[in-house]
Amino acid sequence: MLHPLTTWSLGPLTVSVQLLFLMLSGLVGLTIVSIYFKRLAVEEREAIVDKITLAFISWILVFKLWPFVLEPGMVTDMRNVIYFSGGPWAVEAATALSFGILLYFYIRNKWPFKMWEGMLVGVFAALIFHSLFVREVGALSPWMIGFDVGGETVHPINFYYVWLYSIALAGAAIFFNKNTIYGRSIYLVISLGVIYFLIAPFQA
DSSP states (O other): BOTTTOOOEEEEEEEEEHHHHHEEEEEHHHHHHHHHHHHHTOHHHHHHHHHHHHHHHHHHHHHHHHHHHOOOGGSTTHHHHHHHOOTTHHHHHHHHHHHHHHHHHHHTTTTTTTHHHHHHHHHHHHHHHHHHHOOOOEEEOSSSSSSEEEEEEEEEEEEHHHHHHOOOOOHHHHHHOOTOHHHHHHHHHHHHHEEEEEGGGOOO
């Protein structure tokens, strides 16, 4: 498992594990979205995927630059651009902007509601991929299985996420057929809330 704050140097470029796998996860999610829309024969598939890609790029930019929004003085040292990203409310701010972009184009172009379903399936796929590779540690665990941190065993939060995301995604495929208009999307949104609620007691 990879620590999110680890940095890798690729020639003159230095990138953090966290940012690299956020981008890779996004690519996985976008690929799944494209395949999903093709399978459902969604009209304007390419245009919709393009706008979801735009929303994802916006998400990454907000998440990456959020520390400089909170602390503008950090811009004076460009090394901070390499090492810092995220922070309080970064995920929420990035998600709000991305959702706003998608909502705007959804209303403007009168796209089918399946857009949201495909986007959510892609989000789950991206979350699973990210959790498989990037370590997230939780509170002290009473069990013998977990990550060792300073001689203590802590909950392997990212593995819990992988199991729960996978179960939720499997449920969406099993319990809803492809002709369902709203059910699968509503189920996936509720599943996200339930997953974060279940994980909360195990977090540090």
